[in-house]
Amino acid sequence: MRGLAAVLLCLVLASCGQVPPAEVPSSSTPTTDATTPSTPAPLPPSSTPLPTAPPVPTLPTPSRALEPGTTVVRGTVSAGAESGCVLLSNGVAQYLLLGADPAIAVAGAVVEVTGRPDPGAMTTCQQGTPFHVTKTQRG
Structure with missing residues (x-):
């Protein structure tokens, strides 16, 4: 009896998701339906090249395997x-x-450093956000 109830339940649920197809009017005059989007006409080819977006800079990305608050940053070193x-x-x-x-x-x-940013730290360098490095590797 349970097996029959399960089969009936499956059939009822399967039929709930089906929507009958819409009927197409058989008149010879064209009609517009507000629910049917119209297809725009294709644009003519252009001789002007399309602008390209600038490259996306590398943002500091937290790693999933690191402790909370630890960040990995990749970039170029300068004095x-x-x-x-x-x-x-x-x-x-x-x-x-x-x-x-x-x-x-x-x-x-070009290196990749792992550590923690410390924006409130006082340094004599007075440049950049202080970053306490725990690991340094070539990027």
Whole structure:
């Protein structure tokens, strides 16, 4: 008896989702239906090239495998205005690298750093958002 009830329930549910097809009028005069969108005419070919969007800059992206608050940032290293200051630019933001491996984080290198941004930290560099680096690798 349960098997029969289950089969009937499946049939009822299956028939609920079906919608009967709409009837097409058989008159010879064209009619417009508000629910049927009209197809726009194709545009003529243009000799002017379409503008292209600028490349999307790399944003700092949190990693799923990292602790909460830890961030991975990829960008190009440059020397800061003050001696000993190392900056990382990713096209969107500039980070002051604190504790980056000096053998890897050299001016002109593309690197990926893992760590935590600390916008409230006081430094003598006065450039970029301070970023406490826990891992430095070539990008």
